[in-house]
Amino acid sequence: MTTKPNWRGMTRRQLIARSFAAGTTLIVGAGFVAAPNAAWAYEAAALKPETLATLIRMARDIYPHDHIGDAFYVTAVKGYDTAEAAAEIEAGIAALNAAAQGAGHASYLDAAWEDDRVALLRGMEKSAFFQKIRGGLVTGLYNQKELWPLFGYEGESFSHGGYIDRGFDDIDWL
């Protein structure tokens, strides 16, 4: 996580006090996005905080893992929060919000049911923007080493001498 040191220790009350718009699952403040439980906060560099919040929600809707915290999705998309990428991301999210409004929602984040948001994403599945975000997540999300244990994956074993004495053939239910 790129959590800035000054966000650490901030209480939920303090976060909310500094925010001007609360999404359904994220707190969007002046220049930052944060978890409602203050577990993490991310200071936006080039993107609008609302855009970043929408991008994080979009990332989770593309690859939803309910046992994986938002922090991993933030890490997966924060690479787009740069001056070079911002224009394309803002345009893509604007298109997503426009599609949401066409479907009767105030915004993408305002569509409360995942099925409704996924329907919006299906509608733009072929777009370069969607494919860029989805393709980037394949490595941006699943190649985070901190995430591997949450799927049971053990990563390298050479430093432990392999599995020759550590259960390479320990299956006991067949």
Add this chain to the structure above:
Amino acid sequence: MVAKFDLNDDSVVLIIGTGAGGGVLANELAQKGVKVVALKAGGRYLPEDYINDEWDAFGQLSWLDARTTSGDWRVAQDFSGLPAWIVKAVGGTTIHWAGASLRFRPHEWKARTTYGHVAGANLLDWPIDAEEMAPWYEKAEAKLGVTRTGNFPGLPGNNNYKVLEKGALALGYKEVSTGRMAINSVENDDRPACQQTGFCFQGCKWGAKWSAAYTDIPKGEATGNLEVRSNAQVLRIEHDEKGRVTGALYADREGNQHFQKARVVCVAGNSIESPRLLLNSASEMFPDGLANSSGQVGRNYMRHVTGSVYGVFEKPVRMWRGTTMAGIVQDEARFDPSRGFVGGYELETLSLGLPFMAAFLDPGGWGRGFTSAMDDYERMAGMWIVGEDMPQETNRITLSSTVKDQYVLPAPNVHFDDHPNDIAMRSHAYRQGEAIYRAAGATRTFPTPPYPSTHNLGTNRMSEHARDGVVNRHGQTHDIPNLFISDGSQFTTGAAENPTLTIVALAIRQADHISAELSRQNL
């Protein structure tokens, strides 16, 4: 004492590529006292350098130069710029291979005769057969320390294998084992036995798996007859006015160009780069590329009928633990056209780590259908299909008219359309693979599409007659007597067997032929 040869030394045999073909040929010739210069486009990495992390290793070892794709194969859609998953490093794809070492079955040398005419397929019998190859296979198996040959015992089965075995036996399959693997089951060749570490695809950090990188290459160098130049990308093979090749132009790490003279040139750059080099070496005398009077250079590209089946079970499997290719079901490799296709296929366990599973399980997939599968990663078992695909003239390597590589040479385009026989075989294999896992208790199975090709074959094929192919029974080009092909591009047909053992056997045999011809002053 590592040799150093002069660029103007025209007595050397020049080998382009250092993998299963080139690396073995280089050592075998050096052992016989032949002076060899071997050029390799990539760098040199040894077990201590290998990285047991899928994406990091992919970045370290893979051939990532510009390539394009076309055709109806799924790889062109999913990985349009990456037709092949092969290695650019000294030792070539023997660093990445899983180690399966299977001989061709006797009928697989004679596909045209056995299968008859197959519409749309450019089938041809090899000009060599099982009997002729048997002694070379024995030498190859001894070199590689193949399990279940000689005195080498089989490897123990890991969790992934045990699931496969349970399901396969329940379905009535008989030929189920931990296979013949070029992975030490006992200490051998000054290399340790397999420690069941996984990451076979990323380079074996123990050196338990045979790779030319740390066996044949250093052994050849130790003779004082072999010089390996790494980071040397060959750009062009030149010839004289008699039409004999004289050496090759290459670029070093800094991009400086050098010309190495040679008495004999052996091309072993894998089935994409080898024909590309012949095509890029076109001249006034050979306007269609070197050794291409048949028009077959680059054609008949084969990649095996592949695909994977993953199954999800109620309880953990942890398939990544231990040998990646830990076992095999061989019953379907038989010739039996009653299944609706000619040729056969092997089913071999395979596992991917979480990062590659995300990329390969269902490329392009997203949403809960995809992520619920990933959530069950720990409870997955996996297998890979290796079947014989049909050679087709139109499946071919050509030079791109638009894309150039970093040396401003035309990049290769890899065109592949599945033959109806390939599709019928893959469908059958998916059904059988899924049935195996269901029989072992799977609650969900996935017919996963092919990965970028690691088995690249056939683009300079061997033929009895010059009109039908590029090289003769010794891998010598029909057109140019001192130009040889030494890699899997020689394959007339692909068989259902992982190709490395056959590439190695052909290289040992070719070394015997070249050194004999050199001493007879025929080359």
